[in-house]
Each structure stands twice: as structure tokens, then as C-alpha cells.
Amino acid sequence: MSALYPLLIIAVVLGIVLNLAGGLIWVERRLLALWQDRYGPNRVGPFGLGQVVADSVKLFTKEDWIPPFADKPVFVLAPAVVVATSLLAFAVIPFAAGFVIADLSVGILFLLAASSLGVYSVVLAGWSSNNKYALLGGLRATAQMLSYEVFMGLSLMGVVIMAGSFRLGDIVEAQRHMWYVVPQFAGFVMFLIAGVAETRRLPFDLAESESELIAGFHSEYSGMKFGMFFVGEYIGVILISAMLTLCYFGGWLGPVLPGPVWFGLKTMAFICLFILFRAALPRPRFDQLMSWGWKVLLPLALLNLLVTGAAVLLLR
């Protein structure tokens, strides 16, 4: 029985994450509509929930076309990479006390590493499409990842210093008296910005930017390969929301309700915030994005790290 327990957790986590990623298509469309005074999909099934099924049937039955000028093996591999790496990162996410697939002692490092592998998918997709818009999208994704990855890790280090551990479970337990969003507010804001950039969501969707690059890196993709990019993007959103919840908002800790419910509620709130970003904010120019990352946020993250370290040393 005890040997089956990890398998059970894996099945539950996979089921929840993949279903949620599919359901987020509906959630996003309904929420965007709500904020634009529309209804969104409300015809198929109760509240339009059947739209998820209809969309996936459509994606699966569409012609899955590989352009003759594409680099075929890489073209096929790229969409799988983004889903695989984002799912890999869920291995260390604790949904409740002890409910985790792999309780690594370097959980945060593993998370950062796995989620940044996702950029390979975008770059390879852009490169193998053999299309100038796709390549431009891939290049932008690379530059954006490089510049935002740096202070994404640095802004999390404040939390690590305060908790004294890289293990996500320990970090959550260390927030029993006060959520880290209060002492680490600057770190939280920076991690949120970096997280949006990491998932390539608006306002940082320069790799995709429909208005300039058709659809950026996935211009040449169709059918379920295109769908894989979307599922990967939504899994990324869930992942970043879960990380925000764990590192700054006390994970599963909360009164009355059981732990997993609190974790789910907090994560959903952040997912809604991601969608609100998409509904409200315009996309910056590429040079603005880069100079923001390197000239403003990186020094701020370093400063935050220094001040946190000094404060922890002084108060010890």
C-alpha cells in the first residue's frame, strides 16, 4: 500500500492539473468577458462549461499540418517540451502537509530549473518553423527569459533566507505566524512580474504578440500541437500561481477549511489575477521590457536580497 501511495498522488496531481488547465480556457474566456461587460461562452452545457469539451474535440479533429519547410523532428518535439517541463515542476509542489510527489530539499531550485526549461519549447518552435515571424518570437522569448529568469530567482532568495530552507514544505511551515507577503512585499511584487514574464502571458507576451508577429513562435502550428502550447501556458500559469501561494501566502495554511482547499482557493485567486492582467494591461515595447528587467528590477531584487540578509543577521 505504501508503495502505491506516491503513484496515487501522481495520478491525483496529474488529473487535477491537466483538468484545471483545460478548464482554464473556459475560466479565462468567461472572466475576460465579465471584465469587458460581455457573457463569454455560455451556450454549450451549464454555464457554457461544455465549451471545454467542444474546444478539445475541435483541436483533436483539426488537420495537424506540418509545413514542408519545417525541421520536422524539432517541430514535433517543441510543443511536448513545454507541457512536460511544466508538469515536471509540479513534482515538488506540496498541495497540503505531506501531500507532495517528491519532497526535495532543493524544491525551489528544482521548480525554477524545470519552469525555465520551458523556454526551450518556445525557442525550438520558433526555430524549427523556418518562418521569420516565428523566429522573431523565439528570439524575443529567449531574451525575455534570460533577463527575467535572473531576478525571478533572486527575488525568491529573500523567502529562502527568512525560512532558512529550500524545501517548499518548510517554507510554508515557517509562515505559520506571518505570511511572507508582509516582510517580503518587494520580493512578492518582483516575483509576480517575473512570473508573468515566465509564463509569457500578457502584458509580457512579446514572444506571441499577435499584433506584430501574427502569432509569434506558434504561427505555423495547428491542431493539437497548437493546443499543447496552450495547455502548457495554462499549466505554467497554475504553476506560478501555486509558487506565489506557497512562497508568499502561506500555502495550505488557513483557518477552518482544510489545507488543500485553502491552497486551491489562493491559487485560483492568483490565476484570476493573471487573467485580470491580460484584461487590463497593454503590452510594453521590447526595449522597454528589457530595460525594465535589467535596469530596474534586477538592482531592486539584489537590494531586496541584501536588506533581507542584513535584517535576518541583525535580528538573530
Place this chain on the structure above:
Amino acid sequence: MFSLLRSLWGVFLHAFHKRVTIQYPEEKAVLAPRYRGRIVLSRDPDGGERCVACNLCAVVCPTDCISLQATEDEHGRRFPEWFRINFSRCIFCGFCEEACPTYAIQLTPDFEMGEFYRKNLVYEKEDLMISGPGKYPDYNFWRVAGVAIGGKAKGEAEREAAPTDLHSLLP
């Protein structure tokens, strides 16, 4: 930075606004009286056909979707033998209504003309004719026109003076 936060808050507040969508099949949109929808052929107040088959509508139509064949009845009154509008080509521009000298062809506030077969969008004369006078209830072209037809000689139309006697010297 402040403007970003303000726009985030402003967009969030829209969650509590009334939605502007009209749930179409259940709720109908209110159409303007002069909405340009399905095209009809109207009749005189006394029930005769208004169309005189002058072909102006067919000429002005930018998509050439109107075709008709003129003929005459025993009184010398022109009317279309057949009249056909291909609604799969029609763009509802209303030029035909503007060109029509007799107010016969009119656009109505109705757009629910969906069909499963393209052929069914070709409307014949019996599909286009309506029983009433449409937007101009009192207008009767043959009563005001100066042309003579059977049953109405020159000078007998409404507000028309008797024709001048060319052989008389009197004014």
C-alpha cells in the same frame, strides 16, 4: 506604475457593471424602423402591384443580384413577369430602394433569413410580394403618374391639369 494599478482596478470594477450583450435567440434586438433587411415588393393602397419593371433596381445593384422580366397587361400597364432576388449575393445596401421610382421595392427590419441550402436564398416574385403598401401607405404611382393607361387617360391623374389643346389659339 500608478496608471497600471488604476487601470487594473478600473477593469476589475467592470465585473459589477451590467453586461451589454443581447442574448439573441431569446432576446431580440430592437431594430430601427428604417433598418435595411429582407427586401420586399409592396402593393398600391388598392392592391395592385407597384413595380413597373423599369429595371432601375437591377441596374443600380452593385452585386447584380436582382433580375426581372418586364411585361404588360391588357391595359398597357407594365409589371414584372418574374422578379428574382438572389439573397446569397445581396449586400443589403438599399440602393434598389433609393433607385425605385414607384416605392415598390423596400427593405424591411427583418434579417432572420438563414437557410441550409444556398438555392433557398433565391427569392422569386411570390416570395417577395407583400399584401400591403409598406412604408408609404397612401402612395399610388399610377394615380399620380402622367402616363396614360387603360382606364385612365391623360389629365385624369391626381393634381394633373388637363392637357393643352395644341390646335386652339386660346391660352
